[in-house]
């Protein structure tokens with residue numbers, strides 16, 4: 045995405061990951077460290093989780109009962125997210141069907157860990173960067189709480205690890221800082237910001253043939269998503285009464301059928317040929 049929020053590669057593909065930060069009971073209003081409005085972003089995050097991300101990772105703040113960050117230990121926070129307690133659980137309304145991995149952090153008594161990548165002392169790493177790279181991810185979208193602590197720390201580390209990084213500010217809530225104040229700092233550190241609602245609207249509207257071709261090209265890296273995307277494309281095309289989409293629909297239908305067979309080795313050249321066809325429409 046560019047600085048003005050307009051994306052050059054606007055569509056979510058398997059080369060993108062969604063990082064859902066600390067959407068836990070204790071961080072919801074009424075929880076031990078309740079963040080105002082945090083429960084309100086759950087539906088937005090659930091809708092985002094339906095998009096064809098290559099990986100959706102969720103984090104859990106997961107502290108021992110004598111954690112250094114707790115006020116009884118001289119730390120800045122009330123006791124929260126104690127490992128195994130109800131307050132440490134993911135919010136029950138959070139859709140978990142598409143969450144591929146849950147990472148726990150802040151487990152050592154003597155160190156806090158705001159970022160999903162490594163602890164605040166930079167002594168131990170969660171392995172998230174290797175996991176993302178192993179899946180061919182090159183861009184991450186960050187949502188959750190708190191924007192001014194764990195979301196910001198995660199986004200900064202994602203930039204440092206070499207990922208294009210986008211914080212979807214309307215799917216985050218802060219403890220203290222306004223979105224505007226956070227945004228300026230993050231942008232100056234190479235983090236981009238955008239709105240989840242815009243991303244969802246973009247993904248919902250009908251795609252042009254060129255956009256379909258771009259998506260298919262990106263999808264070549266992750267064959268299991270071809271079916272989902274092709275099915276969606278078909279739905280769009282079938283709602284138009286345009287004969288020129290007939291060939292494309294047929295080709296995509298063929299692709300869906302092929303991908304549905306478990307033994308089928310996806311034929312790169314066949315897909316590239318389809319991409320060429322679409323581009324010449």
Ligand code: VGL
Pocket residue numbers: 065066071105113121158189190191192193194195
């Ligand atoms: C967080 C304070 C303490 C967060 C976690 O998730 O942002 N904030 N622990």
Ligand code: ZN
Pocket residue numbers: 105107113124125150
């Ligand atoms: Zn914590």
